[in-house]
Amino acid sequence: MAPTSMLLATYDRYGPPEVLSVTTGPVPRPRPGEILVRVRAVSVNGGELAMRAGRLRPFSGRRFPKRVGIDLVGEVVAPETGRFAAGDLVWGALGRRMGSAAEYVAVRAELLDHVPAGLDAVQAAALPAGTTAITALRDLAALAPGERLLVRGATGGVGYVAVQLGKAMGAHVTGLAGAANLDLVRELGADEAIDYRAPGNLGRFDVILDTVGTGLPAFRRLLGRRGRMVAIAFDPGRPVSSLGYIAAHAPRRRRWVRFFSGNPTASLFAELGRWVAAGAIRPQVDRVFPLADVAAAHRALEQGGVRGKIVIEVP
Structure with missing residues (x-):
């Protein structure tokens, strides 16, 4: 009792x-x-x-x-x-x-x-934040094997699961993180681990998972013609304009951006438990x-x- x-x-x-x-x-x-x-x-x-x-x-x-x-x-x-x-x-x-x-x-x-x-x-x-990664990559972005995935904030609470999940789903995964954490990005299975402060030319991506919320226009420009960006954060310093930008690009057929807040x-x-039991997510x-x-x-x-x-x- x-x-x-x-x-x-x-x-x-x-x-x-x-x-x-x-x-x-x-x-x-x-x-x-x-x-x-x-x-x-x-x-x-x-x-x-x-x-x-x-x-x-x-x-x-x-x-x-x-x-x-x-x-x-x-x-x-x-x-x-x-x-x-x-x-x-x-x-x-x-x-x-x-x-x-x-x-x-x-x-x-x-x-x-x-x-x-x-x-x-x-x-x-x-x-538990891995449920957000599942919703973002599987349900919203429909990540497919062989596609290029960029995870922004790759060692954060959602990002570190997203890196593992993206690899398990057969994607080529690039993780952005601080220089001190690039070793972990690689340990999680990313194909590329890049310092977000000096990213250089990142190329194009089919899917971007954004866990940071700032600078979304610059990252949207990295999407391929049929690219999809899922944002799970918005700029807390400018919440109205940040969410307004996302809303303006959500209806597009190409290079769309969608925001969601998980409610698993x-x-x-x-589903998360099955990925864990299979050894795909730790x-x-x-x-x-x-x-x-x-x-x-x-x-x-x-x-x-x-x-x-x-x-x-x-x-």
Whole structure:
């Protein structure tokens, strides 16, 4: 049986990582269709940083306190269902809300799936963003064997999975990353690892996965005649114009650009699990922080140069 109170990460104003604190609150009661999960680990995502810093106020509003955490790995507490039993290790996401950086969360059952065998909670927490890579490359861009794929931000939380997935799908993969991380880009299987600060002549690409959000017009010019760009980020300094540029080029038949924000369900997590079980995708954990150091975890991601995912472990 779960306790009545728990620890959770919140902030009561916009600002730097130091606005984050760990406080106490009531353990949620699952509503019909929800599963109560004892959280063991979550990852830190770029959207959370922009939200916390106040760069997305048109979307996030001014009501406080706010919570952080999008995805989660944890153990099922209750209720037992046809799919889940108490103690099962599951992974998932909260949908269009935040708050998984806590000891307990109530999650709709259709947003959860079992963690693949062989992964512990921290390793598994480095992978949920891979559902974004699957949606971007398979469903939106329809990446085909032999095509040229450029992954911008190739060692970030989505990018490092996209490099592996692109190779598994038979593409020729070029990864852009900082000079210090080019070794990891190669280890992930990229055919080319290039310093984004001095890229030189990159040539043309069939598909570009953009995880950065800035300078989109320059990268769109790298697309071939039938090229497709999927952007999972926009320029937080100019959100309106950035999204406006994407919208203006989305309807085009050639060299189109599309933006999406992931909202994965159980079937997508199951698909990710199959890629992991097949050995095509492996986790890459940059650093692990305890929940008490959530501010330090946010600061580490803001400093850049990450190699995979920054994970928060919930004791």
